[in-house]
Amino acid sequence: MKLARAETTKRGGQRLLIAFVALSLAITTVYMRESDNGPLHGARRLALAVAAPASKVGMLVTTPLRLVGNGFSGFGATKREVAELRERNQELLATVAQLEEARQQNDRLHALVGFAQRHDLKGLGATIIGRSTDSWEGSIVIDRGARDGVREGMPVLANGGLLGQVVDASGHSARVRLITDQRSGVAAFVQRTRAAGIVRGSIEGRLSLDFVDAKHAPKRSDVIITSGLGGVYPKGLVVGDVTRVDTERGALFPHVTIVSRVAIDRVEEVLVLVGQTGADE
Amino acid sequence: MSRRWGLIAALAVAGLVQAALAPHLAILGVVPNLLYLAVVTVALVEGPAAGCAAGFAAGMMHDLLASGPIGPSALVLTLIGYFAGTLHENLFAEGWLAPLTVVFIAGLVYETGYGFVLAVLGSGAGFFASLWRLMLPGAVYNTALAFLVYPWLARLLQPERSMTTLRRLL
Numbered sequence: 001m002k003l004a005r006a007e008t009t010k011r012g013g014q015r016l017l018i019a020f021v022a023l024s025l026a027i028t029t030v031y032m033r034e035s036d037n038g039p040l041h042g043a044r045r046l047a048l049a050v051a052a053p054a055s056k057v058g059m060l061v062t063t064p065l066r067l068v069g070n071g072f073s074g075f076g077a078t079k080r081e082v083a084e085l086r087e088r089n090q091e092l093l094a095t096v097a098q099l100e101e102a103r104q105q106n107d108r109l110h111a112l113v114g115f116a117q118r119h120d121l122k123g124l125g126a127t128i129i130g131r132s133t134d135s136w137e138g139s140i141v142i143d144r145g146a147r148d149g150v151r152e153g154m155p156v157l158a159n160g161g162l163l164g165q166v167v168d169a170s171g172h173s174a175r176v177r178l179i180t181d182q183r184s185g186v187a188a189f190v191q192r193t194r195a196a197g198i199v200r201g202s203i204e205g206r207l208s209l210d211f212v213d214a215k216h217a218p219k220r221s222d223v224i225i226t227s228g229l230g231g232v233y234p235k236g237l238v239v240g241d242v243t244r245v246d247t248e249r250g251a252l253f254p255h256v257t258i259v260s261r262v263a264i265d266r267v268e269e270v271l272v273l274v275g276q277t278g279a280d281e
Numbered sequence: 282m283s284r285r286w287g288l289i290a291a292l293a294v295a296g297l298v299q300a301a302l303a304p305h306l307a308i309l310g311v312v313p314n315l316l317y318l319a320v321v322t323v324a325l326v327e328g329p330a331a332g333c334a335a336g337f338a339a340g341m342m343h344d345l346l347a348s349g350p351i352g353p354s355a356l357v358l359t360l361i362g363y364f365a366g367t368l369h370e371n372l373f374a375e376g377w378l379a380p381l382t383v384v385f386i387a388g389l390v391y392e393t394g395y396g397f398v399l400a401v402l403g404s405g406a407g408f409f410a411s412l413w414r415l416m417l418p419g420a421v422y423n424t425a426l427a428f429l430v431y432p433w434l435a436r437l438l439q440p441e442r443s444m445t446t447l448r449r450l451l
Contacts, residue, residue, distance in 0.1 A: 013329035013363065020337040020359040027341075028352025032402065040351050047345035051300040058301030131304035134347040135312045135415045136399065136406075167348050175348055182406050183349075203406035204414050205310055 036152060041168075048141070049170035055130025055141050108159055108269050121234065123157065123271035124148060129173065138181035138205060140164070142270060145172045153232060155273045160261035161238035162186065162226060163270055174272075178264060179239065180205045187229040188239050190218040196227055199239050199258065207240055209256035217254045218242045224258050234273065287438055288323055292335060295319035296342040311418045313426050316343050317391055320362045321384050321427075322434045329366030336362025353398035360394070361387050377432060384427040388420035 031040045109125060130141030144150050146169045154166045156176045164184065168175040177184055179201055186199040188209065195216035197209045209224055218224070222242040228235030240258040247254040295315045303313050316339040324332025339362075340355030347354075365387050396411050 013333065013366070016330050017333045017359065017363045020333050021356060024337065024340070024352050024356035024359055027355065028350060028398075028402070031351040044345050044351065047342075051346055054297055054301040055304075058305060062302070062305040130300070131307075132312060132347070133299050133303055134314075134343065134349070135307075135310060135419055136395070137348055139348045177348055183404055203410050 045168055045170045048168050048173055048175055049145075052129060052141060052143075052170070052173035055173075056143070059129050105269065121157075121271075121273050122275040124150065124274050126150075126156075126174075126270050126272055128268055128270065136182075136203070138164075138178035138184075138201060138264075139167070140176050140178065140270075142174050142176060142272070143172065144272060145170050145174050147171050149274050150174045150272050151274075155233045155237070157237065157271045157273060158262040158264075158267045158269075160263070161240065162233065162260075163262055163264070163267065165232065166272065176270070179260065180207060180264060186233055186239060187227045188224050189227045190216070190242075191223040191225050193218060193222075196229070197253075197256070199224060205264075207258045207260060209242070209258055211253055212256060214247060214252065214254055217245055217247060218256055219245065284438075288327070288331060288335060291319055291323065291434060291438065292316070292339055292342070295339065296346070299343070300346055308422060309418065311415065311422050313422055314343070314388075314391075314419070315426070315430070316340075317358065317361070317388065318384070318423060318427055318430050319434065320358050321365050321380075321387055322431050323438065324362045324366035325369055325380055325383065326435050326438045327366065328369040329363045332362035332364075332366030332369075333359045334362070336360070349399065349404055350402050353395055353402065356398060357391055357394040361391050380431055380435075381424055381427055384431065385420050385424040388423045389416060392416040392419050 027040065030038070034040060124144055126142040126144040128140050129143045132139050142150075142156075150166055150169045152166050152169055156163045156166060162179055164176045164178040164181070166174050167177045179186055179199065181201045182203050184201040187196070188199045189196040190209075190212065193216040195212050195218065197212035199207055199209050201207060209218070212218065220242055224239045224242065226233040226235055226237040226239060238261060240260040242256055243259050244257040245254050246257075295318070299315045303315055306313050320332065320336045320339045323335040327335075336358035337355050340353075340358035341351070343354040343358070344351040365383060368383060392411075393416055396406070396408070396416065400406075
């Protein structure tokens with residue numbers, strides 16, 4: 001009797017397995033074949049909208065912990081007469097930390113606005129509210145979405161240069177794929193030699209410049225900028241600096257490693273390029 | 282009925298924590314996968330049917346929260362949930378070492394399987410780069426977290442069965 005029940009349960013589990021595997025394969029196939037306005041892409045935008053507040057809370061919860069960890073390590077009141085002074089000191093330190101945070105944010109925003117103005121770009125400032133939930137991708141979530149004018153495909157800058165591209169936009173948030181993501185590709189050229197190539201990300205989060213003509217290979221410290229080809233990124237945005245060039249004998253293209261000028265792990269504010277005011281595109 | 286709601290609640294909380302906190306717990310770019318931990322725990326506690334259902338639901342959540350194709354994680358987690366669930370009768374007892382071993386091996390299988398499906402879909406990366414950069418560190422990190430998460434979640438899902446916790450081990 002018990003054995004028969006176990007056998008029935010086992011068959012039920014197998015049927016469920018087959019059903020879910022078939023459903024997963026069907027969903028994958030539909031996702032790969034549907035347009036950006038398809039139901040699964042819509043479901044992802046909905047998920048982004050639902051998860052954005054949670055991401056924001058996560059960011060808010062962890063930021064003070066980091067600040068407290070950095071600012072107050074080593075403090076501890078042991079005597080009664082110094083307790084009040086310590087308390088007062090901590091209040092002042094908290095105030096100073098808040099003011100310092102505001103000053104730094106102001107500096108960063110000024111730098112971003114200045115960067116956009118220098119490149120004749122029309123930008124929309126945004127704050128990062130979330131990061132990748134998966135090790136296999138490099139992405140961030142920002143607090144601006146379709147209702148603010150953000151659309152899929154728009155380039156995103158940070159202080160120092162190009163950061164990525166919007167891939168999903170819900171009402172009040174958007175997901176940005178970083179240029180370091182393995183699926184990312186940016187048409188670029190070497191500023192000094194004008195040799196064109198494609199900047200690609202990798203699973204390690206490193207950047208490389210592929211398909212550059214070996215005759216016009218860059219040197220260390222050469223600057224890589226966007227070429228404007230393909231129409232996604234405007235021409236002239238800094239992508240990074242060349243740190244290493246390996247040319248193998250017989251290879252068609254040299255292997256060029258570049259490093260972004262943007263501190264991608266620490267960036268907090270970004271600029272979404274919603275248009276251009278007069279660049280040569 | 283309440284048990285089913287317990288499973289749903291566990292997965293929902295895992296999804297919420299994955300979206301809100303997991304990105305901030307990343308070490309050297311490796312983000313812990315709490316949804317995967319929830320699936321393996323459910324599978325070991327409840328068996329293959331619940332395991333593959335939880336795997337599908339958690340995989341869909343994982344895929345929707347990320348920016349890659351939708352479906353690969355659901356596919357791999359469904360399989361992981363089912364096969365981890367087949368060990369249900371043999372593993373869920375007083376022990377803790379065997380479940381954690383399953384978590385580690387299943388973690389490696391999950392990361393490898395996910396990477397394979399991504400490669401088939403044209404979004405993959407080099408195998409050895411992924412192995413050293415993501416698969417092994419990810420499996421180790423998730424197993425370390427399972428050391429803390431598994432006993433409590435297992436006890437919550439099936440309170441009538443005894444479970445060795447970290448405190449009792451120490």
